[in-house]
Amino acid sequence: MDALNTLGLFIGSLISNTLASLSGGGAGLIQFPLLIFLGLPFSIALATHKIASVALGIGATIKHIRNGTLAWKLTLYVIIVGSFGVILGANLILLIPVKFAEAALGALIISLGIYSVTTKELGQISAPQHRNALGFIVGAVSLFIIGIINGSLTAGSGLFVTLFLVRWFGCDYKQAVAITLVSVGLCWNTIGAVAIYQAGATIYWPWLPVLLVGSLLGGYLGAHLAHQRSNQLIKRCFETLTFVIGFKLLLNL
Template identity: 55%
Template sequence: MDILLEQAALLVLSLFANGLSAMAGGGAGLLQLPVLLFLGLSFSTALATHKIASVALGIGATIRHWREGKLDYRFCGYILLCGLPGVVLGADIILKIPEGWTIFSLGILTSGLGLYSVVKKSLGMASETLNRDKKGLIIGGLVLFIIGALNGSLTSGTGLFVTLWLVRWFGLDYKTAVTYVLILVGLFWNSTGAFTIALQQEPRWDWLPVLLVGATLGSYLGAHIAITKGNKLVKRAFESLTILVGIKLIYDGWIILMTVG
């Protein structure tokens, strides 16, 4: 019975976390990773388990968004080309470096992104084409590489970074940006990071099936809600989850710094 309750709790957790993430464009780790730690996994094991489970976020969202047929495949290739090397770099070094100041600083930046979107009320509500010249693509690609490195090395929030960057720099509306993020970051970036981390740390294999099922179903439902309800809901979901992720990262970073200090 204890095993059944444990599996049921993991399923509900994964459904909820990935449903919210699919609406906002990232942040599933805000809920999922702390619960895995609370259930007794070490940080490295929880991280490897979460990273592998997060790949299903991309699977469920891809199934729903692909039906819309609105992706620019050249732009998809550009995002992958710029971001994947950063993901590999970040995933390769995450288990080897101190994380306190990095997580604390990232929390401040993440909360700032959400507040910025709140203040800029028209941001991401309509689509326009920006910075698609050579200079714009180089700058945009460098930032995507940096975010990719954060995606490989940290546990939550980096998909939200990509969402806002696509909106602010390239002029996408929120709904379109979330589509790109869930498919390219959720499926390709996350799978690359998961593979790299799994080579260094074994995950909790018996928990993965239910986490993968919950992530697939949750992300599909979240993507469906985002598509049918439009930009306003997606923008609000992004802002709320970004601020929450930022607060959590600030808290986590502060606890680590106090423990180390």
């Protein structure tokens, strides 16, 4: 890559990961297609993107720990129950029709945005609920399924986790985004990257340093903005990304 393409890759990575860190997901919206545009085949771009996305989680985790915004017990719960789905999904991606899966995912993500838009007070205040044995069992099944999506596809799983934490466990958007960035951005993505590499995917190592720097800085910057801004603004960013990502996945058919 020449200097211009390297700069473009860094800027794309920085922007996509800042938005993802602010909204709770969606880094693959810009970063993954950019890798394909610059010449990487789908499977190599996917594996490379997943490795780079780990830095998003690192940057966001550092900032959220410093801010003291994490609910650690709920975060560890999300990490543990979703990790099994991530491993399964990383092995399934080589077996399922990617276009069909992405179309279905796009429709589901759009439905998340519609639900959030039409539910005005959603995630504006913390109102803990379903934090009993049955609630955690239902949550574990749901997060396992979302983990499969995270392990197999390129964008959107963090948005599912964010909205699930808001709707099912009664988190506000700030709490949900913080938990999502640590559990999904750092832990799930690390597990998924290792699993997809072991499943036979190839990583394009020469581009990783630029992507890692952009992801790390973007994760930290987005977490900083999320801490400074209101739940209402984070909700609007979340909704915007759901529509953009959802329609992008549908239009890829």
